[in-house]
Amino acid sequence: KERLSAGMRLVTLKEALWLLGFWAVLASVQCSQGRPSWRYISSEVVVPRKELHHGKGVQMPGWLSYSLHFGGQRHIIHMRPKKIFWPGHLLVMTQDDQGALQMDYPFIPSDCYYLGYLEEIPFSRVTVDTCYGGLRGFIKLDDLTYEINPMKESQRFEHVVSQIVADANAVGPMYPLGYKEEEDPLFSPEDASAAPRIASKAYSSHRANLKGFLHCTREMHNSLGNLSNSITYLIDLGSIMDSMILTLDTRYYISSLLVYNNRDPANTGDLAEGSAYYQYYQRTLYPNLDNQYAIRTHTVCGNRNLLPVGHLGRNKIIIGVVASAYTGRSIGLYYDVMSCVCQRRSVCIMFYSPSLTDTFSNCSFLHIQHVYHYASVDCMFQTAFVYHNRSLANDRCGDKKVDPGETCDCGSIKECYSNPCCTDECRLTPGSSCSVDLCCSNCNYSHSGTLCRPTQNICDLPEYCTGTERFCPGDVYLQDGTPCSEEGYCYHGNCTDRSMHCKEIFGRNAVNAANECYSINKRGHRYGHCRKLPTKTSFYGCSDADVLCGRLQCTNLTHLPVLQEHVGFHQSVISSKLCFGMDLHRGTETNDVGYVRTGTLCRPRVFCSNTYCNGTLTDLRYDCIPEKCNYRGICNNRRNCHCHIGWDPPYCIQVGIGGSVDSGPPPKLRGSLKQAQAPTIYLRLLFGRLYAFIAAMLFGVATNVKSIKTTTVKEVTVNA
Structure with a gap:
């Protein structure tokens, strides 16, 4: 009987507290006879050149852009980092010499996986990683599929871009001829007939999460050569699946890997439900993973979720298509009918024979909405919590957290260079009392009475700085039960x-x-x-x-x-x-x-x-009667008086500045009377001078009036 190691029994998966996913088993390699079902039809040596951001907007942190020439024209790839591991350390299970399962948390780079697109090509998709130097992954534009890999030992950052084509039987039929879809009570025929009229983005859902546990059989492991290659292969497959399933606005995270590097625990020739391996999975693996989560529909949150995927000598992206289709099936998606379409692709993942594709159809978008609303898939919407063990977290200067022994923390050396209050050694500069906070201004405590948290509504109260610390007093508001309108309190x-x-x-x-x-x-x-x-x-x-x-x-x-x-x-x-x-x-x-x-x-x-x-x-228990605050205040949520301006807390008896003992002192009004009198004095002086000027003008006019002389002419008659 297969047994678990002691570590497996004693340790539980903390990240599995909210289990949201399915499991994929890579069956043994069964190479087909004759010509392979897929092949490379062209290969080009290219040198990706890093592009700088030239747009008008702000470039988002982490985005990378490369320019490279393939397929007869130059393309620019824009890509952003993506998280493909469930929060926490990735669990990798292998076997010891006796075949017992053993757990390990090896270092696996997690910040080198990218999802992107080709500039000016709608619905193109790029899934690559840069974990081991260079770009490694797949590029999809319309119905063309390319694989990109760095050239070994190249000194010029050379890459090989190869176009992949696949025969119709590369994936094979997803269901036998004559298969009749089970009637789903959640999905009426009327809805199915309406699906082709709906754009594939019209029913974009709010993001769900799947938590994946990928297995690799011993024969598959042997074909890959060593344990490192097996782990890398499973991670690459999970990244491809994440990019494809993301078209349903659902993330696929890898939480655990299992490689049978010694021997298979049961016969893997038959992986159907009820088989020896299936029973082993349900009996031994599933209970020890704290699970809450075939190819049955609506079973993603149960224990009948083992999805066997045969390698059959196929390319990694083809395996990803099959695994993504099985995932959609386990969630509850129907297979597509002939009228279903997907944008800029001739086939979709849930088609009868999906071949080289990477997206789901409009029918799948419509059906997944019914699944999310009515089926039992609650596990897909539980929050991916991360539990930080504080005892294992080292305090360090530069993490922007004021730890014991630090007086401030301004972050990186570059950030501290422009901070006049805090040094890169997490010490306040000479003459500084604080660095940042609501009551810190110009490296010193804000003056007493400085407003640090204004009122938000009629039931809120303001808070003011005390002048003796950098923190704003705790938020206070009116006591519960205080009337705020004719119909509310x-x-x-x-x-x-x-x-x-x-x-x-x-x-x-x-x-x-x-x-x-x-x-x-x-x-x-x-x-x-x-x-x-x-x-x-x-x-x-x-x-x-x-x-x-x-x-x-x-x-x-x-x-x-x-x-x-x-x-x-x-x-x-x-x-x-x-x-x-x-x-x-x-x-x-x-x-x-x-x-x-x-x-x-x-x-x-x-x-x-x-x-x-x-x-x-x-x-x-409202007890704020008017007498409690002497008719000069109201009560806050701590049942203390918040006095009106002009009266001092705590009981609003003595003349003062107002406020409460909980919200900090309001600004003082001393000197306001003198400031109010100053404009009056200036006006009096102005008008006084104006009056004096007018009086002087009048006096000058009066003293400078000249006498008017009158000359009388008499007529004299002379006798001849």
């Missing part, structure tokens, strides 16, 4: 008025909808429900008692709001009432603003508590 820093909530989402004219609109919450879909477990893909409708605690329903909209990406809303007419509400998408990292907040009233003196209408106002 504060709860955990938010006003529970439904109409105010609607205005935040849909604009100032929106108000809470009629109770009839809330009946949509009984239906149990993304627009109307009460609950959805984080590890589930289905929604749970509300009971009659909890219907007002599901999704928020609003009305009286005058314009459509600016929503986050992947967020939508519904417009429904229910019982002659116009209703609007937000949806909840699975797997997105957007904030869900469309739920009814905890603390919102659902019945008189009863409020919603985590989608249940069972919280009572008595539970809030």
Whole structure:
């Protein structure tokens, strides 16, 4: 009887806590007779030249670009790094001399795998790695497939690019002639007929995760030559599968590898369900991997998920096509019919004979949505947590974390060069009190009364720096139960008025909808429900008692709001009432603003508590009567008085600056009276001088008035 080593029994896979994947077995090599089913039809020696970023936008960190000439023209490859290993150390299981399984965590480079595309060629795909010098992998553009490998011992970074072609029987039929697809209750014929009219990207799902455990039989291992080659082959296969399955917006991560380098634990000639190896897998391997996860449909999360893939002398990319098709089948995808299409490819992965392809069809996109919504594939949407063992993490200067013995940490030498407060030895510069934080300004503590956290809403309170430390005081807000409107009160820093909530989402004219609109919450879909477990893909409708605690329903909209990406809303007419509400998408990292907040009233003196209408106002223990703060303040969530400006905490009795003992002192008002009088004095001086000037002008005019002399002429008559 095959046994596990003691280490295997004692150690469990921490990364398997959220197991999201399937397992692939590479069966023994069975080389076909005669001409091989695939071949290289051309090979070219090229020298990839690294391209610099010339675009107007900001180049994303990690992106690489290479220019190379193949296929009769020059192409530019843009590629970004991708993670193909499940978070944590990669587990590699081999056999000792006695055939017992032994575990190891060897160093395998993880930051050298790339996914990319060819510039100006839509839907092209590049899957390469740079782990061992040069570019090694595959390039796919339309129906052309190229393999690229670095030339050994080349001094000029030379590579060989070879075009691959495959016969129709390279993959072989995925199912026998006359096969009739099982009728899937999750997928109606009407949906199947509608699939060809839907673009392959229209049903792009929110990302799921598969966690892979790849096996290699002894005969396959012997054909590869040594253990290092076997491990590299399995990792390359996993990277190819990840690129292909990514077209379903699903990631395929490698968590464990198993190489039978001594002997197979059972006969591998028969790998069907119920065979000796299949029983060994279910009995010995599966229970020891903390599994929650054939080629049956809808079995990806069970223990009937062993997927045998025969090598048959085929190229690695062809093996990847077969393994990806088996993966899709285990998730629950139908095989494609003749009317199914995929973009810029003549065949798709779920075709009868997929050959050299790398993408799924529009039919697969449509069907996977039904699988995700209705089938039991919850394991594919569990979060990939990483558990850091702090006891094994070394504290070091330069990690931007202030560890014991450090007074600051500005990061790398380059970052510290431009930091006037902290040195690259994690010490404050002379004369500096701090380096970074909300209450640190110009290497010193911010002045007392500096606003460090403004109010966010009507139920929030501001926080101010104390002048003696770099940290902003903890966030405080009005005590739960404080009225914030005619129909709401504060709860955990938010006003529970439904109409105010609607205005935040849909604009100032929106108000809470009629109770009839809330009946949509009984239906149990993304627009109307009460609950959805984080590890589930289905929604749970509300009971009659909890219907007002599901999704928020609003009305009286005058314009459509600016929503986050992947967020939508519904417009429904229910019982002659116009209703609007937000949806909840699975797997997105957007904030869900469309739920009814905890603390919102659902019945008189009863409020919603985590989608249940069972919280009572008595539970809030609101005790902030006006006398508590002497009619000069309000209470915060720590049940202390937050005094109005002009009165000192803690009880607002003495004249002071206001605030509370929890939020820091507000800015002082000393000297403000003198500052207010200064403009008046200046105006008085100005007008005084103006009056003096006018008076002087008048006096000058009066003293310089000249006398007007009058001459009288008398007529004299002379007698002749």
